[in-house]
Amino acid sequence: MPEDKNKNKSTKxxxxxxxxxxxxxxxxxxxxxxxxxxxxxxIAFLIAVCLAGVVAYYIQETKSKYVTxxxxxxxxxxxxxxxxxxxxALSLVGVLMSAVLKLTHFEWYRPLSRIAEVIAVGxxxxxxxxxxxxxxxxxxLYYLVTHxxxxxxxxxxxxxxxTYLATSxxxxxxxxxxxxxxxxxxxxxxxxxxxxxxxxxSFGWEGTPEQWKILKRTVKILTILxxxxxISIHTVTAWLFALTxxxxxxxxxxxxxxxxxxxxxxxxxxxxxxxxxxxxYKLEKYLTEMHFDKLGxxxxxxxxIYAYFNINEYLVPAYKMSGLxxxxxxxxxxxxxxxxxxxxVFFGIAVPSILPxxxxxxxxxxxxxxxxxxxxxxxxxxxxxxxxxxxHPYLPIQDxxxxxxxxxxxxxxxxxxxxxxxxxxxxxxLFSRYFPIISVWEVAEGKLEGKEEIINYK
Numbered sequence: 001m002p003e004d005k006n007k008n009k010s011t012k013x014x015x016x017x018x019x020x021x022x023x024x025x026x027x028x029x030x031x032x033x034x035x036x037x038x039x040x041x042x043i044a045f046l047i048a049v050c051l052a053g054v055v056a057y058y059i060q061e062t063k064s065k066y067v068t069x070x071x072x073x074x075x076x077x078x079x080x081x082x083x084x085x086x087x088x089a090l091s092l093v094g095v096l097m098s099a100v101l102k103l104t105h106f107e108w109y110r111p112l113s114r115i116a117e118v119i120a121v122g123x124x125x126x127x128x129x130x131x132x133x134x135x136x137x138x139x140x141l142y143y144l145v146t147h148x149x150x151x152x153x154x155x156x157x158x159x160x161x162x163t164y165l166a167t168s169x170x171x172x173x174x175x176x177x178x179x180x181x182x183x184x185x186x187x188x189x190x191x192x193x194x195x196x197x198x199x200x201x202s203f204g205w206e207g208t209p210e211q212w213k214i215l216k217r218t219v220k221i222l223t224i225l226x227x228x229x230x231i232s233i234h235t236v237t238a239w240l241f242a243l244t245x246x247x248x249x250x251x252x253x254x255x256x257x258x259x260x261x262x263x264x265x266x267x268x269x270x271x272x273x274x275x276x277x278x279x280x281y282k283l284e285k286y287l288t289e290m291h292f293d294k295l296g297x298x299x300x301x302x303x304x305i306y307a308y309f310n311i312n313e314y315l316v317p318a319y320k321m322s323g324l325x326x327x328x329x330x331x332x333x334x335x336x337x338x339x340x341x342x343x344x345v346f347f348g349i350a351v352p353s354i355l356p357x358x359x360x361x362x363x364x365x366x367x368x369x370x371x372x373x374x375x376x377x378x379x380x381x382x383x384x385x386x387x388x389x390x391x392h393p394y395l396p397i398q399d400x401x402x403x404x405x406x407x408x409x410x411x412x413x414x415x416x417x418x419x420x421x422x423x424x425x426x427x428x429x430l431f432s433r434y435f436p437i438i439s440v441w442e443v444a445e446g447k448l449e450g451k452e453e454i455i456n457y458k
Contacts, residue, residue, distance in 0.1 A: 021444055024286075028438050029186060031281045035433055039280075043433075046426040053419020056412045057133060074397060075390045075407040080134035082383040083417050086265075087127035087424070088161075088237050089258070089378070093266030094120030094168055095230035096298075099223045108294050110442045111286045115273050116266075117172040118437070122427035124165045124233075126420045133416050153240050160233040167229055171222045174215060178441045181205040194434070234258050241385070247324035248389040257309040264302040264352060265378040271295050271371035273428070275364055277437055286438055289364060296362030299371070303353030310349060328392040337388060344384060348377030 035043075071078050097116035101109035132138050148155040180202035184195055205211060238258035241249040251257070274295065278287040317325040318333070332341045352374045355361050361370065387407050391397075397405050409417075431437070 024444065025182065025186060025440050027283070027285065028436050028440050028443070029183065031432060032183065032434060032436065033187060033189065039429075039433070043426065043429060046422045046429065049422035050419050050426060053416050053422070056415035056419070060133075060412050060416070061137070071407075072404050074404060075387060077134070077386055077390060078407060079383065079409040079413050079417055080130050082379070082386045083420060084127050084130035084134065085237060085258075085382040085385065086379050087123045087130060087420070088234055089262035089265045089382070090269055091120045091123035091127065091164070091168070092230050092234055092259070092262040093123070093269050094171070095227055096263050096266045096302075097270055098171070099227050099230070102223050103227075106294075108291060110445075111283075111438045112270060112274065112291065113442060114172070114175070114437055114439050115277065116270060117168065118428055118431045119269060119273060120230075121165070121168045121172055122424045124161060124168060125427070126424045128161060128165075129420055129423070130417075133420075153236065153243050156236045157233075157240060160229065160236050164226075164229045164233045167222060167226050171219070171226055174218050174222065175439060175442065176435060177202055177205050177215065178207065179436045179439060181207070182440055183436070197434075231259055234262050241389070246389050246392070248328045248392055250324075251313060253309060253312045257313050260302070260306040260309045261378070261381065264299070264306045264348075264374065267295060267299040267302050268352065268371040268374035268378065271299070271367055272375060275368040275371075277432065278364070281432070281437070283438065286443060292364045292367050293359070293362045296356035296367050299352045299367075299374070300354075300356045303349060303356075307349050307353050310345075328388060331388060331392070332384070337384070340380070341384060344377045344381050347373040348381050 093116045097109060098113040098120075102113065132141055135141060144154065144158065148158065150156075180198045184198035184202060187195070187198075235255040235258065238254040242251055242254040271292065274287050274291060278284055314329070318329050321329070331337050351370055355370055356367060361367060391405065391407065
């Protein structure tokens with residue numbers, strides 16, 4: 001019986017002919033050859049939003065006391081830090097989709113790995129931008145690097161962010177080298193500067209057995225390395241809260257709570273990105289319904305894990321209802337923030353944990369709608385972690401204007417936040433316009449499983 005199975009498996013992979021490989025290469029490189037009118041309009045829109053964010057940031061830096069009126073002694077961390085935590089969480093999508101699935105030999109990851117990696121790189125870059133926006137003066141970043149104390153969790157965060165960013169960029173670039181050579185050899189109707197860029201960045205790739213051996217060994221090492229780095233970056237981000245003197249953040253569960261939420265957010269982001277690229281670039285043959293079915297299953301798993309850590313996070317203090325936690329929890333459960341809080345719980349935890357259990361809801365359209373709800377709820381979840389915790393300090397808020405007891409982001413703050421999202425999407429869009437968003441050689445290798453290398457691949 002084992003011999004028959006191996007024989008059938010071999011026959012199956014041999015049906016992937018050279019002609020089919022060339023068709024696949026044409027399909028996956030087509031988005032690079034021409035940018036349509038809709039694509040140009042989309043890029044122009046994103047650039048416009050980014051420019052609006054730059055103008056808003058300039059206004060903030062020159063007239064800060066007039067445009068960020070809600071950032072006071074109590075709410076010193078506003079919407080920018082919520083945005084920072086969100087983007088750090090989003091950056092873990094590379095760990096989930098590219099590293100974990102790759103190491104556990106789930107072959108369906110192959111068309112998704114590069115999408116996850118570029119999202120991870122863009123997200124961690126915009127997390128850094130959000131921090132700079134929150135600093136009040138960008139030169140403080142320089143002094144943080146030159147005069148920061150290693151005892152400070154903020155310095156820990158800077159270290160892991162920079163390390164994770166560097167590792168993620170390398171992990172994105174190394175498997176891209178064969179694709180750059182493919183672009184140089186296959187795409188002839190592109191501007192000379194673009195072909196020259198492919199030539200330089202491919203570093204003389206010829207597809208020799210020795211080059212493939214080095215590439216695969218390097219990718220494996222980076223894949224193993226990026227997992228603890230990714231988990232550490234969000235764990236340290238959680239420690240920024242847990243080590244701060246606020247009763248609502250005084251939790252040993254915060255690290256696992258943050259990481260589990262990041263994996264759920266990452267699965268939602270992958271579903272959205274997969275659906276968009278599938279439709280925009282007509283990649284239905286490669287981003288199939290099977291991928292949505294698998295991503296839906298991942299979402300359920302991550303949703304249930306996140307639900308468990310949420311129960312841990314809120315049940316213990318809610319059961320005791322000590323004075324330090326009572327006001328905050330009552331405000332969330334039955335107070336002013338209750339409709340907001342329970343909406344986030346419903347759409348951000350219950351919906352992804354239950355609905356994708358049904359196979360019909362793991363189809364592309366319904367699953368994408370679910371993922372969009374999770375994605376939006378995920379951002380507001382970070383808002384609820386940051387703002388209510390600040391508004392319930394150890395000492396009661398008294399003898400101050402009533403406006404100090406609330407936080408309402410200004411138009412300037414919302415504009416800068418919108419610009420970070422636009423910049424994130426611009427990074428992913430431009431990458432997909434100049435580089436294959438699906439790795440040709442990885443997909444081909446998956447179809448040729450059991451063979452040493454890809455036949456005649458350069």
